[in-house]
Amino acid sequence: MGWSVANCRDPRVRQQLMGERVFGLRWMARARIDVVNDISTDRIPVRVERVAVIATDICRFDLRRIDGEPLPNWRAGAHIDVHIAPGLVRQYSLCGDANGSECYSIAVKREESSRGGSAALHANIRAGADLEISRPRNLFPLEVGGKERVLLVAAGIGITPIITMARELARSGRRFALLYFVRNRDACAFREEISSPPLRESAEILHENTPERVRAILEARLNGSVGYDRIYTCGPGGFMSCVREVAVGSGIKEDFVRSESFGAIARKEEAPSKAFHLRLARAGVDLCVPEGSTAVDVLRAAGISIETSCEQGVCGTCVTKVLEGVPDHRDSFLTDAEKRRNDCIALCVSRACSEKLVIDL
Ligand code: FES
Incomplete structure (x- = not known):
């Protein structure tokens, strides 16, 4: 357009x-505080029951639980994470009937600028394929x-x-x-x-x-x-x-x-990612985020679960309060004014300008 x-x-x-x-x-x-420590591994194995072309470059994928159990209820506007392949997770709105719990449907447009998600679904996923999805979330x-x-x-x-x-x-x-x-x-x-x-x-x-x-x-x-x-x-x-x-x-x-919002994200040009020190104020834990790893990677490796969704700095799910230090903001969720305040950080992509960041975890 x-x-x-x-x-x-x-x-x-x-x-x-x-x-x-x-x-x-x-x-x-607020939601994150309730779910921290249990959500990131909460995946539901599903089988693709049907793939239907519903418009030019748009396929609908109908998904059913492999174990035959009902799927969680959801309301209009909800989305799920779809684990398409190892390390490839994308978010899609549920577009089927919210009254039925037997089957979820997502409609995916093959984007020319696809970073792998829509292209992989269109090219590789057929009826009978197995995938993992998250429980529905509604932002x-x-x-x-x-x-x-x-x-x-x-x-x-x-x-x-x-x-x-x-x-x-x-x-x-x-x-x-x-x-x-x-x-x-x-x-x-x-x-x-x-x-x-x-x-x-x-x-x-x-x-x-x-x-x-x-x-x-x-x-x-x-x-x-x-x-x-x-x-x-x-x-x-x-x-x-x-x-x-x-x-x-x-x-x-x-x-x-x-x-x-949806679609491909204009990523900030990557600056060098130097290591920084991360202190979790409430847990009293000190960690080092090395060059090439994200804070989310390091938190998970330390056994500290944090809710994420896009892992691209878009959705805001991982945003956490900063108590001390200056973040190097690399997300596209926070506004310029929020970034200037330096009081929160998207842990999935952002880093630190200061040597140490103290966060409210
Ligand atoms: S998980 Fe979406 S912004 Fe970090």
Whole structure:
């Protein structure tokens, strides 16, 4: 679509993005305290029951537990980690029916810029293949109060968490609208479902792919006669920035525009990774993180489990409070302002500028 992640024109929207990320960070930090020491090894062996092409370059993989037991329950917006091969873990939104516990479905688009995840799934994983997955986690939960009206806005493969929200809203009889921007008819995933009852009444598939046209459509909708209270959006970064700008400009409360990012990550150019000293304040443990290893590697090697998900500095799951020292931030989760405060660190990728870091573990 030609969206640029840095293409956010409205400073209020940047501020909002920062606010949401801080909220997410706090939420996850609380969650992490509950699960530390038990989650990273919590994998579920599954078998690929079926692989179906559902749009150009998009396959749906249906997964069932190998032991025949039911899978954990989940709600709209949840994702799972998929262990595709040793050392190759990727996160995918669950896109099947949240009411069924027999089978999970994920839809994966083969990305040209794939770092191995989508390309490996498309090339190597067929029906009958065995994989391991995590329990579902939900960093993008659907929260709707009272008579609030919800607008769901998806672009491309960003439809995967959004379709589960549409189903849940339709099932509960809530008022909502779904706008799905997609290049053309062949690239449209879930086309039949979206074009049939009960979603048809609330959904619109738009074959528009320029930022100007998308902005114009959103402005017309959000400044039109129907008022929306909350927006959930998923798609490329520049697309979501556009949705935020238009939504906030139309008067929707900043906290009520929620988004989930996906796709390839622009990695910060690797600086030399010198060794540093890591002190765990609560555990009273001192460790050395050598050149070439991450803090997460060293913590695990020392028998200290820490929850992670992307292990690429994107999701914020491993972010931990810094009590002393200066981190060398290499993640793309924390905002610039958060990085300047130097009071937290994404342990999966970031390092230290100071010789020692004291963290709240
Ligand atoms: S595990 Fe995702 S940011 Fe560290």
